Amino acid sequence: MPINILMPALSPTMEKGNLAKWLKKEGDTVKSGDVIAEIETDKATMEVEAVDEGILAKIVVPEGTADVPVNELIALIAGEGEDPKSVSAPAAGGGAPPPAPKAEAAPAPAAPTAAPQPQANTVQGDPNAHMSYARVDQAPQGPAQAAKPNGAGQPQTGGTRIFASPLAKRIAREAGIDIGSIQGSGPHGRVVEKDVRAALQGGGAKPAPALAATGAPAPAAKPAAPQLAPSMGADQVKAMFEAGSYEEVPLDGMRKTIAKRLVESKQTVPHFYLSLDCELDALMALREQINAAAGKDKDGKPAYKLSVNDFVIKALAIALQRVPAANAVWAEDRILKMKHSDVGVAVAIEGGLFTPVVRKAEQKTLTAISAEVKDMAGRARTRRLKPEEYQGGSTAVSNLGMFGIKNFQAVINPPQGTILAVGAGEQRVVVKNGAPAVIQAMTVTLSCDHRVVDGALGAELLAAFKQLIESPMGMLV
Amino acid sequence: MANQYDIIVIGGGPGGYVAAIRAAQLGFKTAVVEREHLGGICLNWGCIPTKALLRSAEIFHYMEHAKDYGLSAQGIGFDAAAIVQRSRGVSGRLNGGVGMLLKKNKVDVIWGEAAIAKPGEVVVTAPKKPAMQPQNPVPKGVLEPGTYQAKNIIVATGARPRALPGIEPDGKLIWTYFEAMVPPAMPKSLIVMGSGAIGIEFASFYRTMGVEVTVVEVMPQILPVEDAEIASLARKRFEKQGMKILSGAKVTKVEKGANSITATIDDGKGGTQTITAERMISAVGVVGNIENLGLEKLGVKIERGVVVTDGLGRTNVPGIYAIGDVAGPPMLAHKAEHEGVICVETIKGLHTHAMDKAKIPGCTYCNPQIASVGLTEAKAKEQGYDIRVGRFPFIGNGKAIALGEPDGLVKTIFDKKTGQLLGAHMVGAEVTELIQGYVIAMNLETTEEDLIHAVFPHPTLSETMHESVMDAYGRVIHI
Numbered sequence: 001m002p003i004n005i006l007m008p009a010l011s012p013t014m015e016k017g018n019l020a021k022w023l024k025k026e027g028d029t030v031k032s033g034d035v036i037a038e039i040e041t042d043k044a045t046m047e048v049e050a051v052d053e054g055i056l057a058k059i060v061v062p063e064g065t066a067d068v069p070v071n072e073l074i075a076l077i078a079g080e081g082e083d084p085k086s087v088s089a090p091a092a093g094g095g096a097p098p099p100a101p102k103a104e105a106a107p108a109p110a111a112p113t114a115a116p117q118p119q120a121n122t123v124q125g126d127p128n129a130h131m132s133y134a135r136v137d138q139a140p141q142g143p144a145q146a147a148k149p150n151g152a153g154q155p156q157t158g159g160t161r162i163f164a165s166p167l168a169k170r171i172a173r174e175a176g177i178d179i180g181s182i183q184g185s186g187p188h189g190r191v192v193e194k195d196v197r198a199a200l201q202g203g204g205a206k207p208a209p210a211l212a213a214t215g216a217p218a219p220a221a222k223p224a225a226p227q228l229a230p231s232m233g234a235d236q237v238k239a240m241f242e243a244g245s246y247e248e249v250p251l252d253g254m255r256k257t258i259a260k261r262l263v264e265s266k267q268t269v270p271h272f273y274l275s276l277d278c279e280l281d282a283l284m285a286l287r288e289q290i291n292a293a294a295g296k297d298k299d300g301k302p303a304y305k306l307s308v309n310d311f312v313i314k315a316l317a318i319a320l321q322r323v324p325a326a327n328a329v330w331a332e333d334r335i336l337k338m339k340h341s342d343v344g345v346a347v348a349i350e351g352g353l354f355t356p357v358v359r360k361a362e363q364k365t366l367t368a369i370s371a372e373v374k375d376m377a378g379r380a381r382t383r384r385l386k387p388e389e390y391q392g393g394s395t396a397v398s399n400l401g402m403f404g405i406k407n408f409q410a411v412i413n414p415p416q417g418t419i420l421a422v423g424a425g426e427q428r429v430v431v432k433n434g435a436p437a438v439i440q441a442m443t444v445t446l447s448c449d450h451r452v453v454d455g456a457l458g459a460e461l462l463a464a465f466k467q468l469i470e471s472p473m474g475m476l477v
Numbered sequence: 478m479a480n481q482y483d484i485i486v487i488g489g490g491p492g493g494y495v496a497a498i499r500a501a502q503l504g505f506k507t508a509v510v511e512r513e514h515l516g517g518i519c520l521n522w523g524c525i526p527t528k529a530l531l532r533s534a535e536i537f538h539y540m541e542h543a544k545d546y547g548l549s550a551q552g553i554g555f556d557a558a559a560i561v562q563r564s565r566g567v568s569g570r571l572n573g574g575v576g577m578l579l580k581k582n583k584v585d586v587i588w589g590e591a592a593i594a595k596p597g598e599v600v601v602t603a604p605k606k607p608a609m610q611p612q613n614p615v616p617k618g619v620l621e622p623g624t625y626q627a628k629n630i631i632v633a634t635g636a637r638p639r640a641l642p643g644i645e646p647d648g649k650l651i652w653t654y655f656e657a658m659v660p661p662a663m664p665k666s667l668i669v670m671g672s673g674a675i676g677i678e679f680a681s682f683y684r685t686m687g688v689e690v691t692v693v694e695v696m697p698q699i700l701p702v703e704d705a706e707i708a709s710l711a712r713k714r715f716e717k718q719g720m721k722i723l724s725g726a727k728v729t730k731v732e733k734g735a736n737s738i739t740a741t742i743d744d745g746k747g748g749t750q751t752i753t754a755e756r757m758i759s760a761v762g763v764v765g766n767i768e769n770l771g772l773e774k775l776g777v778k779i780e781r782g783v784v785v786t787d788g789l790g791r792t793n794v795p796g797i798y799a800i801g802d803v804a805g806p807p808m809l810a811h812k813a814e815h816e817g818v819i820c821v822e823t824i825k826g827l828h829t830h831a832m833d834k835a836k837i838p839g840c841t842y843c844n845p846q847i848a849s850v851g852l853t854e855a856k857a858k859e860q861g862y863d864i865r866v867g868r869f870p871f872i873g874n875g876k877a878i879a880l881g882e883p884d885g886l887v888k889t890i891f892d893k894k895t896g897q898l899l900g901a902h903m904v905g906a907e908v909t910e911l912i913q914g915y916v917i918a919m920n921l922e923t924t925e926e927d928l929i930h931a932v933f934p935h936p937t938l939s940e941t942m943h944e945s946v947m948d949a950y951g952r953v954i955h956i
Contacts, residue, residue, distance in 0.1 A: 009828045033504045051503065051827075165922030167897050174895070185830075193897070193922050 002082065003052045005075040006188070007061075007068045010039060010046045011387035015183065017041045018066045018253055019074060028056045030077060037063075037074070040253050044390075045383045054079050071189040164191035171196045254352040254383075265414050269330075270450040273409045274458050278469040280425050280440040283311055286472045290366070303367075308442075309345075309399050310370040312422055314475050316397060317341035317361035319464035326461040327394050328452045329415040335452055344396030344413065347377045354380040355413055357393040366475070394418070401425060407443040417452040418461070421445040482508045484824065485599050485627035487591040487770065490517020492801030492813030493633035494575050494584075500821045501582040508585040508625065512604040514613050515575040515586070517635055519810040521568050522609060526658050527678055529564035531842050534685035538844065545881055555686065557663050564658065569613050576616040588619040593632075593771040596796040599625045609655045629796055629824050632770060632784060633817065636763035636802035644670070644731050644759060650738045651731070651757045654679070663688055664755035668740050670728050672699035674841040676760030677715075681843035684720045691721040691752055693728055693742055700841065704853040704902040710886055711904050714845050731757065765803040772797075781805075788831030790820025798824070812837050836919050840909040845884060848912035851900030851919060854890055863893040865925075867949025869941045871905045873956045876936040882906035885938075887945040889915075896924030901945075907938055914942055925950055 007017065018040040024030055030050045037048040057078040061068055068074065162180045164172075168191045172179040175196070182199045184191035251259070265271075287306055294302040320327040320341040327338045341362040344355035356376035358369055379385050394417050398410040401424035410421040425442040432439070444465070448458040468474050484500045486493045489511035500507040514521040533555070543550040579586055589601040601622040638653040640646060646653045657679050665688065669680040672694035684690040692699065692715075699715075699722060700708040712722055725745040732739045739753040765783040777792045777799075778785040783806075784799035786792055792799055798820050801813030815832055823829045838850040857864050871877035871885030885905015892899055901915035918928055925946055933943040947953045 032502075166924045166927050167895060167922035170895055170924055 002057060003054060003077040003079055004073050005036070005048075005050070005077060007070050007072040007074050008039070008048055009070045010041055010044075011391075014041055014070055014387075016067045016069045019061050019063055019068050020045055022059055022063045024056045026056055026059055030054065030056050040383075041387070044385050044387060046386075050077070052077055052079075054082070057082075069189065162191060163188060165193060167193045168196045171200075175200055252351065258352055261414065262411050265411050269412050269414060271409075271412060271447050272450055272455065272458070273445050273447055274455075274462050275407060275443060275445040276462055276466055277428075277441050277443050278466050280308070280442055280469070283308070283469055283472045284425075284440055287311065304370055306366050306370050308401070308425060309397065309422070310366050310373065311469065311472060311475065312397055312399065312420070312444075313343050313345060313358055313361055313369050313373070314364075314366055315465050315468035315472075316395060316420055317343050317358075317364075318468055318475060319461055320395065321362045322464045323457065323461045326418065326453050326457050328417050329394050330417065330449055330451045331415060338394045341395075342393040344390075344393040344416065344419075345373055345376070346396060346398040346410075347380045349381045349383075354385060354390050355393070355396050356380055356385055356390050357396075395420065397422060401442060407445055409445050410447050412447050412449055414449075417449050418458070419447045420465070421447065480623065480625045482506045482585075482625065482627040484508075484629045484631060484821065485510060485587075485591075485625060486631045486633055486817075487593075487599065488517065488633035488635055488766075488801070488803075489515045489575070489579075489586065490633060490635045490801065490813065491519045491810040492635070492817045493517065493631070494579060495814040496631055496633060496800060496817030496821050497584045498578060498582045499818045500824075501584050503821060503825045505821070505825075507582075508587055508620070508627070509579065510587045510589065510591040510599065510601055510625075512588070512590045512606060513608050514572060515579070515616060516568075516572050517810075518637075520571050520575065521613065522655055522658055524810055525571055526564040526568045527654075527682070528842060529567040530560060530658070530682050531678065531844075533560045533563065534682045535844065538685050542881075557660060557686075561659050565611055572613040573616075580618070586616060586619045587622070587625065588615060589622040590769070592769060593630055593775060593797065594624070596630070596775065596794060597626055597628060599627060599630060601625060611659070629798065631790065631817070631820060632772070632792075632797065632799040632803055633801045633813070634766040634770065634803045635813075636765050636808055638759065639762045639764045641670075641728075641759065641761055644728060646759045647733075650733050650736075651759055653759055657758045665689065666754035666756075667691070668693060668728075668738070668752060668754045668757040669760060670740075670757060671760035671762065672696075672722075672724070673701065673760060673762065674839070676758065677711075677841055677843045679758050679760065680720060681715070684715070684718055685844060689719075689721075689754070691723065691754065693726050693740070694722070694724045695727050697725045699724055700847060702839065703841075703847060703849055704888060704900070705855060706888060707847060707849070707886065707902045707904045710884075711843070711845060711847055714884060714904075715843075718844075763802065763808055765805070765808075767803060789823040789829055790816060791823065807834065807837055807839065809837065809839065833920075836916065838912045838916050840912065842909060845882075845905050846908045847904050848908040849900070849902040850912055850916050851898070852890060853900060853902065854888070857890050857892075857899050862899060864899065865891045865893050865949045867891070867945040867947065867953070869945040869948055869953065869956065871938070871941060873944065874936075874938060874941045876938050877906065877941070879936070880906060880938075885941070887941045889942075889945045889949050891925055891946075891949050896926060898923065898925070898928070898946075901942075903942075905938075905941075911939055911942060914939060 010017070019037060020040040021038040022036070023038065024034070024036045030036055031053045032050055034050045035047045036050050036056070039046050039048055054077040056075060058076040060076065061072065061074040163184065164179050165186070169179055171193060172182070177199065179191055179196070182191050182195050185195050186192040287308065291302065291305050294304050297303050324337065327341060329336050329338070340360040342357050342359045343361045344357045347354050347356060358364070358372055361369060364372070376385060376389060396413055396416055396419045398419060399422040400408060401422055404424050407423040408421050410419040412419050421444065423443040425440055427438055428441045429436050430439055431437070444462070446458055446462050453461070483505035484507045486497045486507070486509045489509045493509055494515060497507045497509045519525060537555055540550050540553045576586070587601050589603050590605055591599050591601050594600045603622050638646065644651065648656050654675055663683070663686055667683050667688050667690050669676045669690060669692045672692050676692065677700060680690050680692050694701070698705055698708050699712050716722060723742060723744065727743045727745065728740045729743050730741040737753055737755055738757050739751055740757065741749055741751050743749050767779055767782065767784060772779060772784065775794050775797065777794050777797055784792055784804050786799050786804050790798040790800050790804070800816040800820050802808040804816065812832070819829050819832060835851060838848060841847040852860065854864070854866060867889040869887045872883045877883055877885060882905060885908065886903070888902045889898065890900040891897065898915065898919050901912065903912060928943070928946045929950065929952065931943070933940050944953050944955055948956070
């Protein structure tokens with residue numbers, strides 16, 4: 001029987017991804033370990049390796065398809081001795097959503113009774129055709145075994161069959177929640193008991209829609225978190241501008257993630273901001289000395305060239321060790337106090353940004369940090385970072401000094417507890433010992449999540465940072 | 478590099494060799510380190526050879542009862558040496574099979590004892606543990622002791638018999654499962670200390686072969702992990718077969734004679750008695766093989782004598798994994814195999830789930846057989862479930878009567894609220910082959926409704942499983 005290739009979960013949190021590219025064609029032989037496709041997730045492009053071998057018989061989800069849910073069937077491999085031509089994609093409904101007309105296009109008032117919802121997007125009136133998703137080797141069964149009437153707790157999502165265990169269905173039905181609104185964690189995304197229990201506890205599920213004769217909107221569920229005003233839809237926004245006066249840019253995975261995460265951050269994380277100026281003369285002198293001492297590599301280039309930002313990362317890492325209470329992240333019902341200083345570094349790239357994390361930065365030398373940031377920034381630009389390289393960290397550094405920005409407030413990247421916004425180093429006239437003096441200085445602003453870092457604690461962290469920047473030899477020993 | 482691997486598995490038992498084969502399937506360069514016998518205790522000194530012994534006992538039992546089936550058999554007897562030889566042959570054949578499977582999957586076998594020098598490095602030295610005889614031959618083409626590198630090291634070293642202080646097995650008068658598996662002759666009488674699966678299987682084997690058997694169990698119930706009702710039914714059958722059972726009792730002292738052993742037994746109510754038998758089997762559980770692997774030095778977390786893992790086989794030290802008996806109870810081969818696969822797939826980065834330990838079946842191959850999965854009635858109540866209990870006796874089953882096996886019971890336990898099958902417990906003929914039906918049902922999270930709707934073939938013993946479910950919901954037909 002043919003082997004199903006499913007949309008893989010490339011990280012534990014991945015729910016869907018874009019099928020960026022097929023690297024094998026239908027008819028190609030694939031071996032275990034061959035890269036067959038590229039998947040674009042939230043932020044990165046990842047390669048999908050074949051686990052089984054055979055002939056790629058059928059590509060079910062074409063390249064360029066966005067938002068393919070994890071565990072969706074994306075292709076079929078013909079097994080040994082199997083004619084690839086005889087392998088056919090499953091009937092619509094289970095695999096890729098077919099372009100067939102959907103009932104939702106013309107929203108009819110809900111049925112007057114609790115009669116079965118028509119299985120709208122199955123093909124040719126075969127009520128069970130969609131079942132072939134899980135069993136591609138079997139022909140869809142005839143209409144003789146018609147689908148059982150949907151009771152409450154049965155899938156209500158307009159016809160796509162929701163795979164759920166009987167126990168999950170019963171618990172959902174008794175709790176009055178729509179099982180179709182629950183993300184399944186079982187094989188092939190099947191909804192199992194623990195998913196329903198988690199939804200019940202977390203309030204994460206929608207109530208089953210009331211099939212009322214009036215067609216009135218179902219009563220809204222009591223939201224677990226305060227409901228926030230929805231933003232305007234695309235049509236509303238477009239209506240404000242003259243047609244043709246703009247170009248529409250579809251959102252890629254990264255843009256969606258940035259939007260989602262930062263809205264979440266600004267709406268749920270109580271930010272406050274602390275700014276101070278750091279004198280840079282000692283640091284610049286030390287940097288010059290260290291860089292001048294760099295040996296040459298085989299191409300005759302200096303082996304390393306430290307940037308001010310490398311010092312900033314190291315100083316923040318050490319400051320976090322000196323003020324350990326500030327080295328923490330918010331985890332809803334608890335705080336996680338970190339042992340090491342894992343510092344994110346915001347890297348602007350074409351179309352967005354990444355924050356790869358320098359782990360255990362307090363233990364690394366400046367040259368090691370410099371090399372690591374350089375490597376990760378390079379790979380960030382080609383979107384080749386692995387998820388584990390940009391996840392985690394208790395803080396981050398965002399430096400816009402190279403653009404001449406004097407100071408700014410950065411948005412915290414949840415669940416991190418803080419983020420440091422670094423402005424440009426510049427010559428300033430200050431009063432020193434009662435007389436004007438010219439010094440080099442930069443302004444830094446620490447954004448703090450007040451749930452984790454209170455004002456005085458944030459100030460203490462920033463003071464420790466300033467002390468290290470102004471007496472940078474402290475970072476070398 | 479010849480000595481470099483992606484994965485080295487320490488221990489070639491059912492957990493280790495299965496993990497290694499799965500690893501090879503996933504494209505990892507893999508090696509197994511084994512010091513004694515491919516297939517581990519399970520295949521060489523446990524699950525498999527005991528099943529061979531028990532099969533001889535079963536046939537002997539049928540021959541003795543040939544008349545019940547209208548047959549005649551005269552001069553019925555047995556040759557203990559031949560029974561043991563058959564058992565060793567079965568083990569030897571499967572032992573060779575494991576070697577072939579590893580070879581076919583291009584898994585290297587390194588012969589010796591392993592220690593983890595540091596993460597990523599395994600040092601193998603010549604085996605120090607004297608192998609239990611008769612030993613299966615060392616497979617051809619094994620690699621020599623030496624230093625080997627592996628990005629990932631899976632500890633699958635299994636377990637060994639627990640010894641009680643003062644009653645340590647000596648291999649002559651006090652046996653462990655090793656000696657009990659290869660008796661030079663049938664002893665006249667036998668004390669079995671411990672009534673878990675191992676103790677009861679040997680007690681059943683030796684009793685069927687005509688040995689006078691006394692079982693001493695410290696808990697009030699024999700087969701302490703099983704449902705009380707099932708255990709008590711089994712006990713009645715054992716006693717009817719002439720087995721003597723002392724529960725809630727403890728061996729406090731043993732005195733060895735020339736060819737006998739005298740045990741002083743505290744009956745738990747202030748009384749003591751002494752029993753003299755030719756041999757004694759110590760079957761008081763097993764302990765994980767955690768020693769001499771370098772685990773303490775590496776800071777691998779160990780609790781209650783077993784390696785602590787996260788459910789996906791990962792220890793607290795990156796690159797070091799543990800599966801099977803050494804990673805904690807239930808110490809069962811099928812649990813080890815499953816953990817091995819989960820562990821390797823986790824290393825591969827596949828989307829794995831920790832195993833649900835509540836759904837691991839347990840089987841005991843005594844006569845009558847016992848099989849169970851999930852919660853006992855007592856445990857279900859203890860966990861606060863409001864339950865429905867179904868029972869169906871074998872006497873209501875046509876096939877059981879035709880087989881001449883009318884003694885048996887299938888008990889099912891459901892959550893009254895959700896219809897979830899919480900537990901299933903069976904005693905009777907062939908139940909160890911039947912339990913998987915409930916295992917699948919539980920893993921697919923079926924409710925009573927699906928089980929009632931399913932059609933079970935007639936006439937089979939499996940109909941008792943259907944009827945038990947229906948009994949829980951007041952719909953039973955044949956009682």
